[in-house]
Amino acid sequence: MRRISIVTEKPKLEDVAKLAGVSPTTVSRVLNNRGAISDKTRRRVNNAIEQLNYHPNEIARSLFVSKTHFIGLIFPTTGHPFYGELVFQIESILSDKNYKVLICNTMDQAEKENKYLNMLLANQVDGMIVGAHNIGIETYQRAHLPIVAIDRKVSDTITVVSSDNYQGGRMAAEELLRQGRTKIIHINSVMQREALSSYQRRKGYEDVMTEHGLPFKTYTMDLPFDTEVKKQILSSILDKHPDLDGMFLGDDITAAIALSMVRKREKDIFIVGYDGTETITTCLPELTTIVQPIRSMAQLAVDLLLKEINDDFNDIKKNYVLPVTLKRGE
Amino acid sequence: MRRISIVTEKPKLEDVAKLAGVSPTTVSRVLNNRGAISDKTRRRVNNAIEQLNYHPNEIARSLFVSKTHFIGLIFPTTGHPFYGELVFQIESILSDKNYKVLICNTMDQAEKENKYLNMLLANQVDGMIVGAHNIGIETYQRAHLPIVAIDRKVSDTITVVSSDNYQGGRMAAEELLRQGRTKIIHINSVMQREALSSYQRRKGYEDVMTEHGLPFKTYTMDLPFDTEVKKQILSSILDKHPDLDGMFLGDDITAAIALSMVRKREKDIFIVGYDGTETITTCLPELTTIVQPIRSMAQLAVDLLLKEINDDFNDIKKNYVLPVTLKRGE
DNA sequence: ATGAAAGCGCTAACAG
């Protein structure tokens, strides 16, 4: 079967120029508000643009100016509320500043992270915000590109934005003590393996326990995105500690699983989670959790990134730590 | 303050060619595995590529071949678990096929949706998947671009993928009846205003009620992303119906809010939600809900989109409806 | 106030 294609080719700047009876240069000037143009020709050009329903080709423009206004985002998965909300905030703020976002979900796989990094470089992104942590920071540095890391290990070669994980760990432990608990364990997931965010939280928890002369125990889970595995591990941990009365979980999803498991077993174990996303605090208001300031983290990360992009000679990398808050369960 | 820039410029294909002592064409051929190349030169070229740490500029390539391998995704917000998970799935599948994803969060604002649409067109995306519904479908059609809509109104000018919202509504109502409930209301949010997905769900619910000779009542909420407003509305609805024993909510987040509200009031109201995301079924396993097949929807949407992209003359638009399932609360 | 010409980095005829 054949069909006669009536599809008019996408008009280009040259077509506009011809229709308006001017040079391409003039059209470009009208489009970018550059130089001086007589009102007459401006009108003629704008008419032609409208008649042809012309839209400038940003890709061609990007090639010429060697700036794409693309920002790459590398995160474990938007399917997790913390990253889903963080990515949403980052994208919203960037969009307001006329940047466009390429999204990459690594699922904590180093191989994917590497592939995405190369893809972003090949596509000439102006910068990246990275919340995945499965390949070394050096790999990113080789890119010689403005980069802001979220929750990555403190570094003086890259800008890092994080929330106060050490205080978060302390606050969680202190709240558990305040609730009269003493036999408290901590479970963190490997999701933030190299981030050290989980290390800091753990340290906060362990320090508080030590300061109060109490024993502590930290478990680390290996398959953070698989609910069934999480359940099994949690279950065996509960079996191993029949006298437990407090738990500090590294994230709210795991905390939620623990919560319903504890309820099912009719145990009196007080649970504190971590992240405090909109989703979880809305759906599970009874959960006590440490709230990360997602919105501020997004804002700061974007501000710093854009500053790096625009100030060529700024290579002072800093670590920014934002405060966390405790949200008591209802 | 001045600084001497030691930054070596990004190498280009020409640099590789010079270093390898061959023509740019040859380098291009090595990169794209096209034509016949002697092993000797291939090695020389590859060496040069490595020495210079050369990475091809995809933007330049895109311009030439007039294909970007960019896909635009327009959704309300990745901060909502349903869209967060859907976007994750879509991006993962597309990434496997070497497509890159530009993400757009409209927050249900028509103005943003329009801006994003134009941005995507200007950036020469090869296609789009649209789950936002605040501007008319005609606006999208004007783009003359492969597009797949998710949960949009049935249409014969655009491919639509959705789950079986009518059956979903029926299943929710039937489950409530099975639970011995008879005074059942339905609340849907305006989030899917024009999608008609919410209309279908409502119809399913109302049909079942009618078939059983029972009265029905449907409320529509106007500010779907604001938890506080939702609470107030839900609260006043509960006040208005003191004898209520069943509720069917248009999404799980709202259902979760209703659930904790009902618990607080110590009412015996059976609640059925909608969406069945990983996040919610994990965090709130006690919630009964209608599960949309997110993964299959993503897969189908991508398959159809890529087919449209690759088969130029295929303009048979179809509507694909995927089955939903009931997940009983634990 | 406007235009001609060159080129961003790449690829695809076409030639040899």
Add this chain to the structure above:
DNA sequence: CTGTTAGCGCTTTCAT
């Protein structure tokens, strides 16, 4: 098997 040439759609000196 390899190179020369032209050009994707745009912007920007440099003229006039």
